Amino acid sequence: MESREFIEMARKVVDVEPRTRERGADEITDRLSAYSPSQASALATLLSAAAASEGEVSALESQLHAILELTSTGHVDLNHISQLHDIRLQDLPSQLREYVTDLLDS
Structure with a gap:
């Protein structure tokens, strides 16, 4: 992936608008084969950082799904997603709790 495209993806992930963050996470999953190993881990x-501070459930779900898909590339390990430990599982719907637990157990 070209640098310009990578930066645009990163901007969407940290955007102030929840809908943009959600779309950004969804777009990441659409382009899994385009990332270099360092881009996938970044x-x-x-x-992971965005998810740890996410207040919108739909954006969080998209972020967690994107992380799960990125782990399938083989370029993401637990160190890259360690900020998921900051998420308060008891505050999440059960489906999202399972996402976080599965990611941290893998």
Whole structure:
């Protein structure tokens, strides 16, 4: 992926608008084969940080799904997504709790 495209993806992930963050996470999953190993791990790290502070359930779900998809590339390990530990599981709907638990257990 070209640098310009990568930066645009990163901007969407950290945008102030929840809908933009959600769309950004969804777009990340659409382009899994386009990322270099370092881009995949960097996006997973950004998504993890965004998810740890996300207040919108739909955006959080998209972020967690994108992280899960990025882990399938083989370029993301637990160190890249460690900020998921900051998420208060008891505050999440059960489906999202399972996402977080599965990611941290993998």
